[in-house]
Amino acid sequence: MLTETPIGLYCAAGDFHIDPWGAAPRALITHAHGDHARAGSQAYLCADACLPLLRQRFGADVPVQGQPYGEPLTLGGVRVSFHPAGHILGSAQIRIEGDDGVWVLSGDYKRAADPTCAPFEPVRCDTFITESTFGLPIYRWDPAADVVADIVAWWHANRAQGLASLLFCYTIGKAQRLLAELAAITDDRVLVHGMVQPMTEVYRAAGVRMLPTETLVERPRGTSMAGELVLAPPSARGTPWMRRLGALSDGLTSGLMRVRGVRRQRSYDRGFVLSDHADWPALIDTVRETGATRVLTTHGHAEPLARHLADLGLDTGVLRTAWDDERGADDRE
Ligand SMILES: [Zn+2]
Ligand SMILES: [Zn+2]
Numbered sequence: 001m002l003t004e005t006p007i008g009l010y011c012a013a014g015d016f017h018i019d020p021w022g023a024a025p026r027a028l029i030t031h032a033h034g035d036h037a038r039a040g041s042q043a044y045l046c047a048d049a050c051l052p053l054l055r056q057r058f059g060a061d062v063p064v065q066g067q068p069y070g071e072p073l074t075l076g077g078v079r080v081s082f083h084p085a086g087h088i089l090g091s092a093q094i095r096i097e098g099d100d101g102v103w104v105l106s107g108d109y110k111r112a113a114d115p116t117c118a119p120f121e122p123v124r125c126d127t128f129i130t131e132s133t134f135g136l137p138i139y140r141w142d143p144a145a146d147v148v149a150d151i152v153a154w155w156h157a158n159r160a161q162g163l164a165s166l167l168f169c170y171t172i173g174k175a176q177r178l179l180a181e182l183a184a185i186t187d188d189r190v191l192v193h194g195m196v197q198p199m200t201e202v203y204r205a206a207g208v209r210m211l212p213t214e215t216l217v218e219r220p221r222g223t224s225m226a227g228e229l230v231l232a233p234p235s236a237r238g239t240p241w242m243r244r245l246g247a248l249s250d251g252l253t254s255g256l257m258r259v260r261g262v263r264r265q266r267s268y269d270r271g272f273v274l275s276d277h278a279d280w281p282a283l284i285d286t287v288r289e290t291g292a293t294r295v296l297t298t299h300g301h302a303e304p305l306a307r308h309l310a311d312l313g314l315d316t317g318v319l320r321t322a323w324d325d326e327r328g329a330d331d332r333e
Contacts, residue, residue, distance in 0.1 A: 001078070001100040001127070004319060007127075009105070013098045014075035017041070018105055021321070023126070030059055031091035032172055033333035035321075047082040050090025052202045053172065069118065072097075085109040085226030086120030087276050089203055101126035104290060108299070108333070109134065110275065111282040111297025112144055114174070115180040116208045120286075128292035129319065133277040134255050135297065135305030138169060141255070141279045147272050148181040154251065154270055159227035164248040168234045168268070171195045171333050173276050174253060175231045176203040179210035189214055191225070193232035193241065210279070216244055255279070274333075287314070 002009045007022030017024035019036040027041035032053035038046075038055075044064040046054055051066035058064065067073060069092070072081040078098035085091040087108040095104045104125040111120055155165040169175045176195045183188070189212045192200065197215050204210065216230075225245045234252065236242065252268045255275030265270040280288060285294055287309060297306045298319040305317040 001096055001098055001103045004107070008321070009319070011033075011075075011096060012231075013100075014078040014080060015098065016045070016075060016080075018094060019034070020109070026075075026092055029054065030085065030094060030105070031088055033088070033108065035235055036107065041206055044049040047084075047090050049136070049206065050092065052206065053090055054197065056202050056206050069121075083121045083123050084118035086111065086114060086117060089117045089176070089206060089208065091117060095125065096121050101129045103129070104251040104292075105129040106131055106168060106286075107244065108277055109286070111286065114144075114177055114276070116176050116203060116210075119321075122286065122289040124291045126292060127241070127294045128287060128290045129296045129298060130283060130305070131277065132283065132302045133300035134279055134281055134303040135301035138257060139275075139279045140281060141273060141275060142238060144274060145184075147253075147274045147324040148178070148185065150216040151178070151251075151253075151272055152185055153248070154180070155229045158249045159309070161211060162226045162247065164225040164227070164245045166232055166245060166248045166250040167227045167229065167272075168237060168250065168252045169254075170276075171232055171233045172199045172333070174274070176200055176208060176210060177276065178231065178253065178274075180208055181211065183211050185211055188229070191216055191219070191228050192280060193230070193236050193291065195200050195236070196231050196232050216241075271312060284312075 002011050004278045008020040009018045016026040016028050018028045018230030019030055020027050023040040026043050027048040029037050029044055038059055048066035048068050054064045061277035069082055078096050082092035085093050085107050094105045102125040104123045108131050109120050120139050158165045192213045194215050204245045245260050249269045253272045256262050257273045259323045294315040296317045296319050302318045306318050312314045
């Protein structure tokens with residue numbers, strides 16, 4: 001049903017690509033992260049809830065069509081539908097039904113609750129293509145509420161010392177999840193980098209309840225940032241933008257922070273293990289819940305996960321993606 005091409009997975013029966021990394025006539029998009037939603041295709045189709053994020057990313061001139069979760073549409077000789085993936089706002093698994101049975105491509109997903117998006121919905125299928133970003137047994141997540149409580153404790157301890165707390169996180173999804181989780185604990189306003197604000201406004205317009213935010217440039221010059229919590233993308237680290245913050249402590253939220261060597265190597269003051277991807281037990285459980293007899297792994301630690309699933313008696317394979325080469329195996333959204 002799906003074959004690998006130089007620009008990504010292609011469905012010949014429906015004549016579309018999924019998350020292509022090159023220009024395609026028609027692209028079905030699982031979610032708005034940059035390694036999945038690439039510019040350059042002629043037309044895009046995504047879940048309804050993903051639409052405003054793609055508009056923000058691509059601009060209003062690019063043809064993007066939305067489809068409600070669970071409502072099938074016919075493309076050529078296949079029936080296609082989008083189902084919640086629980087990864088970020090609008091993230092979807094794509095179900096394809098045709099002569100070759102039912103295939104589901106997970107996109108990125110997680111099973112933990114997230115107040116910013118619809119929860120993952122297991123979909124029965126014959127062939128399941130699962131992401132494997134954290135496809136190693138070392139990756140196991142603590143409850144998000146515990147991690148967020150740790151973040152607040154760190155922030156308040158920094159405040160007591162007159163330091164700003166600079167927390168690095170991805171600008172789509174992680175930042176808004178933090179702002180939503182924090183709203184259960186505090187009413188304080190949070191400062192954000194200019195790259196975080198536009199996507200946060202999209203989430204707000206979608207009805208996601210989050211703490212109030214303000215960018216640094218909105219604050220009068222010379223205002224002290226001591227005691228503030230500031231969210232910024234990892235790319236802002238070490239840039240002149242940081243100077244306005246004064247004395248600070250910094251941290252990173254990522255599943256990667258589970259690995260001590262990575263924490264040390266990246267030398268953040270603090271690492272908070274909070275991921276929008278499924279951990280190892282969730283990957284295995286999810287594969288079981290789909291009932292699939294054939295599982296293809298992609299995006300991250302694809303080989304170890306495929307090996308483990310083969311040991312469980314499943315027919316397995318590995319799909320390669322462009323970003324397997326261009327980015328570190330773990331550095332993905
Ligand atoms: Zn991804
Ligand atoms: Zn993603």
